[in-house]
Amino acid sequence: MSADSSSPSGSASGVDDTDSAPVSTRRLEAFTDGVFAIAATLLVLDLDVTKLGDVHTNSQLWAALGDQSFGFLSLVISFLLLATLWRIHVWQFEYVVRVDARATLLNTLRLLGVVLIPFTTSLISEYNDFLPARLLLPLNFLFVIGITTVHWFYLTSPKRDLVAGLSPAGVRSTKAGTLVALGLAALTVVLAPWFGSLAFLVQFLNPVFDRLRAPRPPGVRKRHH
Numbered sequence: 001m002s003a004d005s006s007s008p009s010g011s012a013s014g015v016d017d018t019d020s021a022p023v024s025t026r027r028l029e030a031f032t033d034g035v036f037a038i039a040a041t042l043l044v045l046d047l048d049v050t051k052l053g054d055v056h057t058n059s060q061l062w063a064a065l066g067d068q069s070f071g072f073l074s075l076v077i078s079f080l081l082l083a084t085l086w087r088i089h090v091w092q093f094e095y096v097v098r099v100d101a102r103a104t105l106l107n108t109l110r111l112l113g114v115v116l117i118p119f120t121t122s123l124i125s126e127y128n129d130f131l132p133a134r135l136l137l138p139l140n141f142l143f144v145i146g147i148t149t150v151h152w153f154y155l156t157s158p159k160r161d162l163v164a165g166l167s168p169a170g171v172r173s174t175k176a177g178t179l180v181a182l183g184l185a186a187l188t189v190v191l192a193p194w195f196g197s198l199a200f201l202v203q204f205l206n207p208v209f210d211r212l213r214a215p216r217p218p219g220v221r222k223r224h225h
Contacts, residue, residue, distance in 0.1 A: 022098040022162065028107060029093055035111045036086040042118040043075050043082075046125055070197075071125040074137075077200050078121040081141055084203075085114065088148060088181075092174075096155055097164045106151040113144035128196050138192040138199060142185040149178040180209045 052064040099107070120137040127133035155162050156171045166174070184202055191199035 022100045025093055025096050025099050028099055028104060032089055032107060032111060033086075035114055036082060036089070039114050039117055040079055040082045043078055043121055046075065046118070046122045047071060070128060074121050074125040074197050077197050078117055078137070081200070081203075082114065082117060085144055085148070092152060092155070095163045095166045098162055099155075100160070100162065103151065103155055103162060106147060106154060110144055110147040110151060113140055113147060116140050117144075124197055131193055134192050134196045135189065137197070138185070138189040141200075142182075142189050145178075145182050145185040149182050152178050177210065181206060184209075 047068070051068060052061070055061045055064055096103075117137070117140055120140040123133040124137045153175060154160070156166070156175065163171075184206055187202050188199045191202065
């Protein structure tokens with residue numbers, strides 16, 4: 001039997017190059033969904049009733065809850081950010097039919113930023129008066145959006161054949177969308193020293209820019225699910 005027939009990759013050494021061969025996205029999607037779910041759940045751990053102090057009356061409890069209002073606000077903002085990032089991931093992977101080693105690495109780097117969000121949220125909740133605390137959550141979000149942008153540009157490269165069911169116009173439109181999101185994330189970092197968590201309100205401009213660019217095509221369910 002020849003070396004070519006004994007090796008699925010057809011290499012003369014008979015060694016299957018499994019590390020670089022594109023594979024199904026199923027396991028990657030399951031792992032990514034799990035990381036997002038855990039990160040979102042960890043956000044609530046920053047809310048602790050022991051922080052309410054010594055409470056003996058209704059008015060004291062309401063006052064103590066009011067003192068924790070910024071922590072609630074930070075949790076809501078971070079939860080919505082994680083939900084937005086997860087939604088982007090879900091939509092993109094409706095078109096991604098296979099991934100290679102570099103795509104997997106980029107996704108792993110993105111998840112590194114995702115798991116840091118509960119920590120940076122805690123910082124801005126507890127130390128909002130300090131500049132590093134106000135900056136780290138926006139920088140964390142910028143990192144995740146930046147990796148997401150690089151990841152999408154890599155996945156949609158025509159020479160890699162990792163995406164199916166998306167027209168060239170759709171690819172251009174979605175790439176423009178990721179660049180807009182990256183720009184708004186950078187603007188959030190610029191505004192954060194003055195406005196803290198409220199700087200994330202600029203993210204509401206994203207739907208406005210979405211209406212100005214070409215319509216984004218609907219998702220396509222993949223056959224292998």
